[in-house]
Amino acid sequence: MGCNTMAKDILVVENLKKYFPTKKKGLYVKAVDGISFTVREGETLGLVGESGSGKSTTAYNVIGMYGVTAGKIYFKGVDISGDAGKRPLSLKKDLQMVFQDPGTSLNPQRTIGQILALPLKVHKIPGEGERLEDRLIQLLETVELPPEYIYKYPRSIGGGERQMVAIARALATNPSFVVLDEPTSALDVSVQAKIINMLIRLQKQFNLSYLFITHDLSLMRNLATRVAIMYLGKIAEIAPAVDFFRSPKHPYTQMLLSSIPVISGAEEEMKPKKVPSRGEIPSPVNVPPGCGFHPRCPMARQICLEVDPIMVETIPDHFVRCHLFAGAAEAREVVGA
Amino acid sequence: MTGTKGEELRKRAKEKRSERFRRAWYKFSRNRISVVGLVMVLAIVLLAIFAPYVTPYPKHAGAFVDFMTGSVGPSLKHWLGTDVFGRDILTRVIFAFRGALIMSTGVLVLVVPLGVVLGLIAGYLKGTWIETVIMRITDVFLALPPLILALAVSALMRPTLFNSMMAVCVSWWPWYTRLIYGMASSLRNEFYVKASELTGASKPHVIFREILPNCIAPIFTKMTLDVGWVILTGASLSFVGLGEQPPKAALGTMISDGAKYLPAQWWIAVFPAIAIMVVVLAFNLLGDGIKDMLATEEGS
Numbered sequence: 001m002g003c004n005t006m007a008k009d010i011l012v013v014e015n016l017k018k019y020f021p022t023k024k025k026g027l028y029v030k031a032v033d034g035i036s037f038t039v040r041e042g043e044t045l046g047l048v049g050e051s052g053s054g055k056s057t058t059a060y061n062v063i064g065m066y067g068v069t070a071g072k073i074y075f076k077g078v079d080i081s082g083d084a085g086k087r088p089l090s091l092k093k094d095l096q097m098v099f100q101d102p103g104t105s106l107n108p109q110r111t112i113g114q115i116l117a118l119p120l121k122v123h124k125i126p127g128e129g130e131r132l133e134d135r136l137i138q139l140l141e142t143v144e145l146p147p148e149y150i151y152k153y154p155r156s157i158g159g160g161e162r163q164m165v166a167i168a169r170a171l172a173t174n175p176s177f178v179v180l181d182e183p184t185s186a187l188d189v190s191v192q193a194k195i196i197n198m199l200i201r202l203q204k205q206f207n208l209s210y211l212f213i214t215h216d217l218s219l220m221r222n223l224a225t226r227v228a229i230m231y232l233g234k235i236a237e238i239a240p241a242v243d244f245f246r247s248p249k250h251p252y253t254q255m256l257l258s259s260i261p262v263i264s265g266a267e268e269e270m271k272p273k274k275v276p277s278r279g280e281i282p283s284p285v286n287v288p289p290g291c292g293f294h295p296r297c298p299m300a301r302q303i304c305l306e307v308d309p310i311m312v313e314t315i316p317d318h319f320v321r322c323h324l325f326a327g328a329a330e331a332r333e334v335v336g337a
Numbered sequence: 338m339t340g341t342k343g344e345e346l347r348k349r350a351k352e353k354r355s356e357r358f359r360r361a362w363y364k365f366s367r368n369r370i371s372v373v374g375l376v377m378v379l380a381i382v383l384l385a386i387f388a389p390y391v392t393p394y395p396k397h398a399g400a401f402v403d404f405m406t407g408s409v410g411p412s413l414k415h416w417l418g419t420d421v422f423g424r425d426i427l428t429r430v431i432f433a434f435r436g437a438l439i440m441s442t443g444v445l446v447l448v449v450p451l452g453v454v455l456g457l458i459a460g461y462l463k464g465t466w467i468e469t470v471i472m473r474i475t476d477v478f479l480a481l482p483p484l485i486l487a488l489a490v491s492a493l494m495r496p497t498l499f500n501s502m503m504a505v506c507v508s509w510w511p512w513y514t515r516l517i518y519g520m521a522s523s524l525r526n527e528f529y530v531k532a533s534e535l536t537g538a539s540k541p542h543v544i545f546r547e548i549l550p551n552c553i554a555p556i557f558t559k560m561t562l563d564v565g566w567v568i569l570t571g572a573s574l575s576f577v578g579l580g581e582q583p584p585k586a587a588l589g590t591m592i593s594d595g596a597k598y599l600p601a602q603w604w605i606a607v608f609p610a611i612a613i614m615v616v617v618l619a620f621n622l623l624g625d626g627i628k629d630m631l632a633t634e635e636g637s
Contacts, residue, residue, distance in 0.1 A: 063535055064535065065531060065535065089537045092535060092536055092537040093537070096535075096536070097532070097535060099528045099531075099532065101528070104527060104528045104529065105528040105529055105531075105532050106529055107527075107529040107530075107533075107547055107550070107551070108529075108551070109550035109551050109553075110546070110547075110550065114546075118533055118536060118538060118542070119536040119537075122536055122537045122538055122539075123536075123537065147346065148346055148349060150346060150350075151346060151347075151349065151350035151353060166532075169532070169536075173536065
């Protein structure tokens, strides 16, 4: 891919915030606290973070499961950040989601045929003269499942197969954008690879754009076009995947990359920098002042305790939100001039 | 081509369904006591349906007087004895099952759809004014003791079987609303419900196709258990004279009439009382069996 030609932006998120009120008045869980990113047509943006970093909340905001507190979401140039319950049907057709655990995202009391038929019926997809059943069999073929699965219940098929059904449901309406919320983390390692390969194939086949939510950074190396790291409701670093893994800038990213378990010494050598991991993600209710990462940061200075850093572009398309790089943008401008 | 393929698929699905039924029956039959319950229920239902043919003295079901054979204790001729008018108690008990079963079926047919639909709507629309209206009305009805409420309602109307059925309905529906409200309000947060909403499914679809199928097991169990309890409530109403009127046989009236002759002619009151006990027990055993069967069915 690379960054030779700029593909069109299909999804633009601007300064998105999602706060949840707590039982105590005036206190909020700042699940997502002012994030901006774009997803370009045909690419995969990997949104990576620990549990509690706000990555799933971001996904739910994009898909319209609940409304935003502040900020804007544009899909194909149209503002969709309004009332999440009143999204037009055409938008629901174009924007689909695959949930983390197919054990809970497929109704146990409905057959796979009924599950797959719902989006087709809602969006009136098999037109005149075409049979619903043919379309269902075709859908199952797309995800490499045999046609007799139409009459099976989710509980009588395997976990990986269930996730394929969930993927088939998302693709039933011919969407252009799919949000994948940790689609492999509930599955056995043996089927994870199969699902990932299928997702890559389907992306090419149907020219899909993915927003891929995960906590598995190593997965992103082969899958993502660009990677964004979330920490405490904010994006710490966002960069093209190649660049991201070769020269991570943010101390948090460096920490995450050095904590990926590897087997061989050669792989260990590939790691850009060794930063020991310490501490846990703080509570999003009591966000520490200054940079949210400073209690765990090995390079924290006085300014990190007081001022929250802003996003800067260190090299084209590589953004970092850290005081260590605060001067980088101006420096580059000077060099460029 | 796909047409024949589809036929074949459907046939295989049908086989699968009968297999599911066989497996369910296997699970149910492993529990001996619930099979006993099922046999008792079937026996009671068949006796009630064919009452005119299986009872020894079908004429005794209505207005029949023969003081010559009045107040005879249990004997070979009259297994459960006769009442003061000389009517065979076994015959009258079996005929009384008819009214009891009609009443419980009638109550459930009216109450279950109403209570379930209200519970589903309130549960799915939790947090809206619709939920508030439905659930506060439900709470008001739940706050009144069901028997007192049923007594009050049926006292307002002419005492007939139908009216006492209505009275029981008034006090019965809130229990279904409560049960289903609790289930629906948690099921609506399931990811499969969210998934159907996100793809644009209508509210009726979400409520009746996504949520309702997952409530079927507890509804079914409660219904079976309730048959016995409705019969008991109906008997309580007829005990105080509300419900089926003499000379027709009703379990409650038979007990209250017989109570006057206790303890000397004990059989007049005691046998109808045992009959009530047997019916309630039978439906409870069956209900327990169904509950266990559906529970393991879910888990597999």
